[in-house]
Amino acid sequence: MLDDTVFWVLSALAVGSGIMVFRFDSMARATYALLLSLLCVGGLLILLGLDYLGVVIVLMMTIEMAIMGVFMVMYMMNPAGLVPMSMLHNKKGAAALCTGVFLLMALGIVLAPWPPRAGTAEEDPTRALGESLMGPQMLTMMTLGFALFSTIVATVLLATHRGRYDRLGDDLRARRADDPVPGGVGR
């Protein structure tokens, strides 16, 4: 009973704040509405017994949204994103796309032949989930991790305005990096 109540409250909040992301006209509010939505999703995972995943979602998404909020404000086209602006673009196309995707996924849920439950739930669902995800495919997961990480590094390298040769000289021998605002270590 209590679980049901919590579930419905969190779900309603998650969906409601998800909608508000597109209704708010301020970058900061939209970002933090999205954060609220994700926090509710984290809560739902905890409710399912996946404590670790739930709390990690709370942790990671908070960091992510706090940083994203600044970038959103920084890069918006009208002055700084500080002037109210609509979060909706290409309304018709987006609506059609969203409806299509939603129908597809809903159909999948309804039509998929879900297997009946066999046995009882694991004592530690997080561990069970981890083992079924990673256990037999550790190599895949590790490769994936490296691929993701090198993508991040490569993207930063391509995007950066000043590389190490600008900072430390052509032979990389400068004792102190030449930075617009000198850092604390000088490398």
Added chain:
Amino acid sequence: MPEAAPLWAALVLPAALCLGAVAAAGFDAVVGGGAGRSGSGVLGTASAPLREGLRLLAQQRRTTPSADVALGRVGLGLVPVAAVLAAAVVPWGFVSVTDPAVGIVWFNAMEVLAWAAVWLAGWGPNSVLSLIGGYRFLAQGLAYELPHMFALTTAGLGAESLRVSDVVGAQQGLWFAVWMPAAFAVYLLSAAAMSYWGPFGYPLGGDAAGGAVAEYSGVDRLLLLGGRWLLLVATAAFSVPLFLGGGQGPLLPGWAWTLLKTAAVLAVLIAARRMLPVLRADRYMEFAWMVLVPLTLLQALFVAVVVLNR
């Protein structure tokens, strides 16, 4: 060893945390040299933060033109709430309000909520200096969060569990602070950084007229300034089960040891605070990433090797 706390403990916790914060702030005022001034003894100085709190409670709140009041207040309110939620997993002796299997991660998640909350508080008033304060805390957070996370992980690694009571249990005989000194030191640094306090008071820096708190008065100000003492007490108290053996110790009962050790950690932080000027994020960030992150990673590696060979 772990026991479930009775339900009323959840109600006592905020009050106890506030009491700890008032005591710590009072001690800070005394160390700060307020005592001995005309017409106030040690007691008068120690109660200065309490009087300041009362003053703020009775003070008018102010708003700024075209402020985002709602968002700002969410941020302000979230700071003390996050501190209390983080403190919920801190064992008092061997009893804590809640002892989830992922206690350490929970604690970190709540700290991060407070981090985002300070940015919100800085954003709210629509004023440059308070927004600068908010930005500063984001930058500072990026500097301390990773080393902090690795320090927490190291303690969890040593105990092979993320449950706080297991971490305490694993320190029978040898405190983690002894064989994970780097992680402990980094934890203390980031505890001060997290509560944007002392040398890490950059987000509320006087050079920006108070930064994130520049435009707040009354209850709003109390929430942000009081919230940081709550955060400081909570993080200092959490260092006890993580690195200082929790409630373990001879003669005295567990709760007394927890109290003593927490007070000692707070005293060290408060005494050390006056020796340093404010560390700016532009310098500290590079230091954190180039020195502290590798340091904590090496520490974690060392602990992992020890645990594997145990």
Added chain:
Amino acid sequence: MDLIGVLRRVVARRPPVLLVAMPGATRERLAVEAELTRRGWPSAASPAAAAGLVVAGLPGGERPRWLEGLWHGMPRPKAHVAVDHAGDASHALGVLSGLLATGREGEAPWAVSTGSPREARGAGRQDRGGGQGAHRRQETGGRDERGGRGERGGREGHGSTNGRDGRSEWGGRGSHSGHHGRDGRDGLDSAHGRDGHGGHGEAGGQGGHREGVTAGLPMAGRADDRDGLRLDRLHLPLGPALADWPAGLVLDVALQGDVLQSAEEHPGEAAPAGRYPYWSEPWLRAAGGEAVTRGAAERRRCASHLDSVGRFLAVSGWPRPAARARGLRDRLLHGAAAGDVAPEVLRLTRGVARSRTLRWLTRGLGELPAGRAGELGVTGPALTAGGDVHARLCVWLREIECSVHRMDDARAVADAGGPRGRLDGGLPPSRALLDALLPLLPGAEFACARLVLASFDPDPDEFAGAGHA
């Protein structure tokens, strides 16, 4: 039980005070600061933090709008006093405490001067150099209390959340709170038309056409930042009521995030004529033919540098040595014997010079090589240092150590080398300092810019051309 009364008295015991110094009122500022330290009252960094507003000195003509804004920006309960004469500081703070204790909120600052004898004040201005003029204090609330209260009665009330009055008006010229507009709906959905909108985005960059005004505040425009990105940019004035900021100085800056893109001096109020700038007074008097001993001049130099060091340490967020520097400054100015003060002064200067953390934090900021400084007409410590922020701090510390031993020299002053540079050049030394430091600010982050400014510490009192005796 009179709870409100009790709270009022709690506030009145040690109210946080926002101290604003008017141009030319260094003597009054020092008196108020010394008195605040003696009473143990905290100083507030912003109007929101303050319960009392203390204005050191009186503005020459109209009461400036920014001061009005400061007063409106303070939350109730609040009180205001103006200190027109250094000897009145103690009494004025007593009055402030009394106003807060009784709940008789002082009236707005601009209402004050009407109730006081203007002629007397005018006369006082002339002979103030002499020191002990008659008691002239500007205080609020006292006599016109009833009238004032009636006027504002509708909005009275403690803890009222009526934001209208408490809003941040310390914007305007005097404020340091610039505001982004958020109301105007232009530029909506302009995301797709970004390139076509290029001219639109240029606004802030050219400083020509501003993006428009919302709620009476200029909106942010956009311009290229130092990393080649195109980000928002906000024009706002810094000063004159910032804490630890040269009295009366106003800089017009453009900010991107917390990075300064440009900084110019805003022509501000000049210090009233007919009064020597406090810090260079002994040398100017000597040049004017009066008999001034070298010891007295060195005492002033030592105090001046201690004042600058105290301000620098406060800006760098190290309150304890900052307070010690200011305490020593006050003792020197009150005529403490050199022998009594010297050991403590040396302990302070050595402690600060030895701090590795401070060196680590300030190294490489605001480099001004000696050659460049010489070209710009800079003399004094900034020229001697010929380096970064930390080098200038160290020169101050060294000069303090030298001066503190020379305070008993009874010979007459022979040179014109004041604490901020030579006073016999064509340019007042502080003017040269300001010219030299402004080009160092663009590209610096807000905190660094404050440190750079504090490491030169120009004294706007000297701007008025008082360089010539």
